[in-house]
Each structure stands twice: as C-alpha cells, then as structure tokens.
Amino acid sequence: MNSETSGATTIAKHFVECDRSGPLFGPNRIKLGVFGLNLTSAAGITAAQDRHEIDWKQNVRLVQLADRAGFEAAVPVARWRGFEGASNPWGESFETYTWAAGLASVTSRIGIFCTSHVLTVSPVMAAKAMATIDHISGGRAVLNVVAGWFQKELDMFGVGSLDSAQRYAYMAEWMDVLLRLWTQDETFDFDGEHITVKDGYQQPKAIQRPRPPVMNAAMSPVGHAFAARWADVAFVSINSVNVDEVKTKVAEMRKIAADHGRDIQIWAASLVLCEEVEGAAQEEVLRYTEREGDPEASANRIAWGLAGKAPPKARTDTMKAKGNVDGGLALIGTPREIADSICLLSDAGIDGLCLSWFNFEKGLPLFIDKVLPLLEDAGVRQKIEMSKVA
Ligand SMILES: Cc1cc2nc3c(=O)[nH]c(=O)nc-3n(C[C@H](O)[C@H](O)[C@H](O)COP(=O)(O)O)c2cc1C
Structure with a gap:
C-alpha cells in the first residue's frame, strides 16, 4: 500500500461527493425526520408528566413507525x-453511535443518523463505526457532525476550552481525515495542527460509495461556512415561517456552497405541536412550557453556553418562547395549519425538516394520520401505503 503525507492545507484535493442513492436523495420535495427520540424531554424543557421519556423498545417502535410512513431520517441529539x-x-x-447501530438492524428504508460531537471522538473511530452502521443498515447511514456548545458536557471530555474558530479548525481536519479513511484504499499520514494520524487505514469501506452522506448542524456564519464546505446537508435553525427570511438564508447558504462548486441540501429543526381543535395546540404549548415548565432548567439552559457565554438574544428569546431544542422553529396549530406552514417552507427552499414532539407517542402518530396526507395532497410528498411497507 502507498502512503502519503499532508496537512490541512491540501483539504480540497481529496474531497469527493457522497453517494446520492440513499434515502436523503429520494423524490419527496420536503424530506422528513424524527429528531431527538433518544433523549428525555426531547422537544424542549418541561416538567410535564407526559413529556417524552426514553425507553429502547419505545425508540424502536417509533422509528419503525416513521420508517413505515416514509420518513427519510431518524436523527438523535x-x-x-x-x-x-x-x-x-x-x-x-x-449514546448516538450505538443508538444508530441498534436501529439500523430493525428498520428498512429510513436514513439512520448518528449525531457526533466531533471533539469527543477520534475520526478513526468515527469512520469505522459509521462504515459498520452502513453495513448493518444496508447503506442507510448518515453522520451528523456537531461542534457542541454545552460547556459542562464538553468539559467532561477536557475539550471545553476551544473557542468557535478553534473548534471549526479542528473540525475541518477531522473531516479531512474521516473522508480519507472512508474513500482511500491506500494508507496515509496526516499531520495537522490539531490531529495527527500515522499510516491511516480503514476497511471495510461503507456500502454507500464513494462515501456516506454527512450533515452538519450549526447556527453561526462560521458553522454555515463549514457546512457548505464539508457537509451534504446543512441542518439549520430558523426562527419562524417567514418566507422572505427563510429564502434569504437558504440563498446565502446555497451561494457559499456554490462557491465551493457544491450543491447541498438545507434542512431545519422544528418542534411540532398539533391538535385538531383550533387553539388547543397553543394552549398545550403554554401548559408544557409555562404552567408545567421548569424555570430553573430553562435558566440553566440559557446560562450554560460555551465559555459561560449566553447565546445571542434572538436565540434566547426563541428558547424562552418555545422551550425547544437548540432554538429552532415551532409548528403549532391544527393539521391544516401545520401542513400549510410546511408547504411554505418547502416553497422557500427548505429541503427537509427534522421534527420533535414534547410527547412523541401522541404526536408522531397524529402527524402521520392527519398532516402527512395533506402534504401528499399538496404534492410535496409522494403517497405511501403504510401496510405495504415491510
Ligand atoms: C438543528 C440543530 C441541531 C443541533 N443538534 C445538536 C446536538 O445534537 N448536540 C449538540 O451539542 N449541539 C447541537 N447543535 C448545536 C451545534 O452543535 C453548535 O454547537 C451550535 O449551533 C453552536 O455552534 P455554531 O456557533 O457553529 O452555531 C445543533 C444545532 C442546530 C442548528
């Protein structure tokens, strides 16, 4: 086997686009994912008795339900x-690698994501684990790389001191190593500022060739630039269904990707609270976040950012208003209102939505029964006969 030496400066030379035959590249104009099933209180901070609690059998059952309903993605936090x-x-x-491996073996079509804090795991380990999950799933593995922001958890790994620029510089080297391990048969040395690899080697390669897709979840301009450069899907946070704002954001991100000669998908995270009776969903949000909220945990969530820095005001306002995961969108209303909002987001250029519920057991089946048919009627998703799905 040949060996070659290089550092972060030669990143572009080795880059290859991902396999585009998997679930993320199907015909639906708006792709759908379940997001955060792997953790308690998934969609946001609440002390309500009926908040999401985790249980392995329940995670399997709910991801299988999403799989049968034609969802493209199961994404852990x-x-x-x-x-x-x-x-x-x-x-x-x-834990997200083992979560993905477990679900890979009991699902048929849905994309199985692993969300990985890049700073907490070697790219050598990540490349092999993801290749293994790709084999278990028959070619449905997707890696979601995140920088992380929660000081107390990154401190457990001893990596809480890096600022945003340092984290993304580290991530660029990490991605370079990961992609080489995934795509090169010859061994290589890597001598970067942050990462060193001697005689890097990884076999077997993933089933998806030349490599599985990568998603990146970020909010900052430096994060979006990273996504445009390295990811196949940028997972972003948008504050509302404001079509002009969303169009502008999507256009900016597509432009940065195009500057690298790339065409990426743009997905957003959203809390869903759907009730058939008009006004009932809004009441439920107030119950979860205010009447049965947890003010101390909400305050901690805002105060405990990286380096003790609170997130920007726009993000904390959204978090306070919606109590949701990482300050994303909230789709609240009747099935018709939610379907209309999703169609508007699709028209504005969003390619996919990863959805969370305060109560997945109640929310996911209701969404599949009542909202999905409206999306099919509107032509943003193809009709699917659930009984025919294995
Ligand atoms: C949609 C979305 C999902 C995210 N999921 C996670 C996650 O699962 N775990 C995590 O620690 N951070 C998550 N983040 C936060 C990012 O990892 C990142 O730390 C945060 O956006 C701050 O970095 P930035 O300055 O690049 O935006 C998510 C962000 C977004 C927008």
Whole structure:
C-alpha cells in the first residue's frame, strides 16, 4: 500500500461527493425526520408528566413507525448531561453511535443518523463505526457532525476550552481525515495542527460509495461556512415561517456552497405541536412550557453556553418562547395549519425538516394520520401505503 503525507492545507484535493442513492436523495420535495427520540424531554424543557421519556423498545417502535410512513431520517441529539432544575431535561439520553447501530438492524428504508460531537471522538473511530452502521443498515447511514456548545458536557471530555474558530479548525481536519479513511484504499499520514494520524487505514469501506452522506448542524456564519464546505446537508435553525427570511438564508447558504462548486441540501429543526381543535395546540404549548415548565432548567439552559457565554438574544428569546431544542422553529396549530406552514417552507427552499414532539407517542402518530396526507395532497410528498411497507 502507498502512503502519503499532508496537512490541512491540501483539504480540497481529496474531497469527493457522497453517494446520492440513499434515502436523503429520494423524490419527496420536503424530506422528513424524527429528531431527538433518544433523549428525555426531547422537544424542549418541561416538567410535564407526559413529556417524552426514553425507553429502547419505545425508540424502536417509533422509528419503525416513521420508517413505515416514509420518513427519510431518524436523527438523535448528541447530549451527555441535562440541565438540572426540578426535571433535569435531556438528563437521560442514549449514546448516538450505538443508538444508530441498534436501529439500523430493525428498520428498512429510513436514513439512520448518528449525531457526533466531533471533539469527543477520534475520526478513526468515527469512520469505522459509521462504515459498520452502513453495513448493518444496508447503506442507510448518515453522520451528523456537531461542534457542541454545552460547556459542562464538553468539559467532561477536557475539550471545553476551544473557542468557535478553534473548534471549526479542528473540525475541518477531522473531516479531512474521516473522508480519507472512508474513500482511500491506500494508507496515509496526516499531520495537522490539531490531529495527527500515522499510516491511516480503514476497511471495510461503507456500502454507500464513494462515501456516506454527512450533515452538519450549526447556527453561526462560521458553522454555515463549514457546512457548505464539508457537509451534504446543512441542518439549520430558523426562527419562524417567514418566507422572505427563510429564502434569504437558504440563498446565502446555497451561494457559499456554490462557491465551493457544491450543491447541498438545507434542512431545519422544528418542534411540532398539533391538535385538531383550533387553539388547543397553543394552549398545550403554554401548559408544557409555562404552567408545567421548569424555570430553573430553562435558566440553566440559557446560562450554560460555551465559555459561560449566553447565546445571542434572538436565540434566547426563541428558547424562552418555545422551550425547544437548540432554538429552532415551532409548528403549532391544527393539521391544516401545520401542513400549510410546511408547504411554505418547502416553497422557500427548505429541503427537509427534522421534527420533535414534547410527547412523541401522541404526536408522531397524529402527524402521520392527519398532516402527512395533506402534504401528499399538496404534492410535496409522494403517497405511501403504510401496510405495504415491510
Ligand atoms: C438543528 C440543530 C441541531 C443541533 N443538534 C445538536 C446536538 O445534537 N448536540 C449538540 O451539542 N449541539 C447541537 N447543535 C448545536 C451545534 O452543535 C453548535 O454547537 C451550535 O449551533 C453552536 O455552534 P455554531 O456557533 O457553529 O452555531 C445543533 C444545532 C442546530 C442548528
């Protein structure tokens, strides 16, 4: 086998686009994912008795339900501890590589994602674990790489001191090593500023060739630039269904990707709260976040950013208003209102939505029964006969 030496400066030379035959590249104009099933209180901070609690059999059952309904993605949240207070939201979570491996063997078509804090795992380990998950799933593995922002959890790994620029510089080297391990048969040396690899080697390669897809979840301009350069899907946070704002954001991100000669998908995260009776969903949000909220955990979640820095005001306002995962969108209303909002987001250029519920057991089946048919009627998703799905 040949060997070659290089550092971060030669990144572009080795880059190859991902396999585009998997679930993320199917015909639906708006792709759908379940997001955060692997942790308690998935969609947001609440002390309500009926909040999402985790249980392996229930995770399997709900991902299988999403699989049968034609969802494209099952995406876990990477989290290592909770936000304390009375209810310690996100305090229990399943580790994401092993979660993905377990689900890969009991699903048929859905994309199985692993969300990985890049700073907490060697790219050599990540490349092999993902290739293994790709074999278990028959070519449905997707890696979601995140920088992380929660000081207390990154401190457990001794990597909480890097600032945003340092984290993304580290991530660029990590991606370079990962992609080489995934795509090169010859061994290589890598001598970067942050990462060193001697005689790098990984076999077997993944089933998806030349490599599985990569998603990156980020909010900052430096994060979006990273996604445009390295990811196949940028997982972003948008604050509302404001079509002009979303169009502008999507156009900016597509432009950065195009500057690298790339064409990426743009997905967003959203909390869903759907009730058939008009006004009932809004009441439920108030119940979860205010009447049965956990103010101490909410305050911790805002205060405990990286380097003790609170997130920007726009993000904390959204978090306060919606109590949701990482300050994303909230789709609240009747099935018709939610379907209309999703169609608007699709028209504005969003390619996919990863959805969370305060209560997945109630919310996911209702979404499949009542909202999905409206999306099919609107032509943004193809009709699927659930009984025919294995
Ligand atoms: C849609 C979305 C999902 C995210 N999921 C996670 C996650 O699972 N775990 C995590 O620690 N951070 C998650 N993040 C946060 C990012 O990893 C990142 O730390 C945060 O956006 C701050 O970095 P930035 O300055 O690049 O935006 C997510 C962000 C977004 C927008």
